[in-house]
Amino acid sequence: MVSDTVSYTGRRIEVDALSAEARLVERAQAQDETAFEQIMNLYADRLYNYILRMVGNPADAEDLLQEAFLRAYQGLPSFDGRASLSTWLYRIATNLCIDHQRKRARRVQTVSYFAWEDEEGEPGEWEFPDTQTPNPMESALNRELQQVVEQAIGSLSPKLRTVLLLYDVENLSYEEIARVLNIPMGTVKSRLNHARGQIQKQVEAYLRGESK
16 A cells, blocks of 8 residues: 555656646746746756767857757747657757767767666676775776776767767666657667677777777
8 A cells, every 4th residue: 555655646746747847838838938947947957967978078068058948949839748848858959969079070078977787688788896995996997997988988979879878877768768869769779789889898898908
């Protein structure tokens, strides 16, 4: 009975949140600038961090965030609610990041990324050493390994990096990523596994002493 109550309460909170978001969107669509400012406040930090990991440069990320909100404001009248507001905003931000990367030289700056936790049944994953109480040697090795991972992520193609960051950093589901990128869910899983596989190869090469 307790678990049923908790489960029901969780669904109720989620429904209430969606209803509140829908009302906020309706107000913004009615030219309520305060409502759009609230949307910006709700999503600015998440979108900025995502964009920064995509492009690797704070100044570029700030510009792209402003452009994303500008496009959202302009496109809000046509937003029909079939996708969630967050999915729609991530789609705008992702398209801007990909366009930005296409205009840049191939060199992509290192992005900040935290290792994911291993999940049973998910291929292409690994566990990093426990860094709770490392000695100085372990700290140095862990920092170097983190650099290897960051550089590996930076070397991914935009398509692979996008799926990896949306899933492992932004914690979007396969279904949400499929809607953001307008691709089949199977393609999402394939790209995610491919991205993880490429990163793992570089990490394994480092651990074997084969990296530069």
